[in-house]
Amino acid sequence: MGTVKRAHRRGASALTLLCAMAILTAPGLGLSGTAYAAPAAPSAPGAPVAPAPEPGAKSLEQIRKEIEDLYRQAGSATDAYNLAESETKVQSERIVQIAQLIVAGRERISGLKDRAGAAARAQYRSGGLPAGARLVLSDSPSQFLDSKDRLRQGEKATTDLLTELDRTQHDLQRYAKDASTVWQKLETNRVEREKSKKRIEEKIKAAQDLESKLAAEEKARLLQLEQEAQYKAQTQWLSSGAMKDVNGKATDAGKRAVQFATAQMGKPYVWGATGPGSFDCSGLTSQAWLAAGKAIPRTSQEQLRLRKVAVKDIRPGDLIIYFDDASHVGMYVGDGAMVHAPRPGRNVTMAGAGSMPIKAVVRPDA
Incomplete structure (x- = not known):
């Protein structure tokens, strides 16, 4: 005590x-x-x-509480506005990142296609015979073995090339989907910001109107x-x-x-x-x-x-x-x-x- x-x-x-x-x-x-x-x-x-207030008029204490309540509601709407604003900033940065990934992915696909084209041109210059056929027609055993190793390496390179091309294409599809999702969130946040801004302005104006009459x-x-x-x-x-x-x-x-x-x-x-x-x-x-x-x-x-x-x-x-x-x-x-x-x-x-x-x-x- x-x-x-x-x-x-x-x-x-x-x-x-x-x-x-x-x-x-x-x-x-x-x-x-x-x-x-x-x-x-x-x-x-x-x-x-x-x-002294007129009969039926609000007391100053009632007005104070009403103003306080209006500003409290404005404060809550301000928090919602600020949250939407900060999320919009994060989402905008994410959109930029996704755009950069899409550009890099397209450049990667272009490079992979160039490599695939070079392989096709090399096959054309060899008379169009597949590597396996050239291996069977070889007269030298050592050349046969060397060609066999090169064939395996070539097959692996081709497989890797196709796998990488496929993966990059899937990545681009995923980036496009992510971009669409983020854009939707951006639009939702824009609408929420506008709603919150309107609520804030309405509550503040109502409170200011009450006080201005005093x-x-x-x-x-x-x-x-x-x-x-x-x-x-x-x-x-x-x-x-x-x-x-x-x-x-x-x-x-x-x-x-x-x-x-x-x-x-x-x-x-x-x-x-x-x-x-x-x-x-x-x-x-x-x-x-x-x-x-x-x-x-x-x-x-x-x-x-x-x-x-x-x-x-x-x-x-x-x-x-x-x-x-x-x-x-x-x-x-x-x-x-x-x-x-x-x-x-x-x-x-x-x-x-x-x-x-x-x-x-x-x-x-x-």
Whole structure:
């Protein structure tokens, strides 16, 4: 119980620590001191208060949840878009490889046909007699034996030539079939990308339309409600003892990944973006680890496939996958905090690691 109370007290002081950005300069990027509680404190005296809603109108809290849900759906569609995009890249590269194989195969067949033609011309110059007939008509026993060996070699060469020609033709047929399959996948991915893009744009527009109808003081209050919801979730997470005895230290690669991610703070969220001027959530985490020398999957759903670790074993640089559909990801930086690209209309920022429902913690440098 004492540990939980201390965590609560540390949670409040972490707000000041965050604003001072001390967490970004702390040696080891994972001090065991203050436990980060929230990106902002709950309502303070003098904070903007929205006018009372008209009867039957949605409350600001209802609007907040609706906007949050729309952006969540947009985030899920963004992950589907990013996955289709990365698969399209792989398939395009495969198409190029297959085309190169087909060209090489055709050149090989042309060479084999030239060899077969040369053999036919040689037979014509010999009077058209098959090699076996010339062997029988030989008068010299030694010449007979030499010719017999040459005959065997010639027969083997002819057999090998025909076998290689047949195999190359089969390869070309297989390459053509593979190319057709990959083209079909490319077209399927193109359709999926278009569908995902349309869903993303629709959800973002719906959320932006909701927010655009709010007065300035309502928008300020809306942001405050977001922060209060995060604070509440983080406080409950800390109260559960999730951070008890957590003291994992970052690896050198983990430190580099955290340094990259935190250096992007203040840059806007843009769906599908991987920097350098903007990021989406998985674009930030994948680029951070790439900067640390480790290539990881592009999307949060694919990043979920990395090696999972228990929350109690979390260390700076680990990725936290959020929500049941793995539609969001952030990078743990230590002291109960994570850095992430939240959603459209928000910038890369720091937040409590438990401010959203955690699905899993994964380790890129396992």
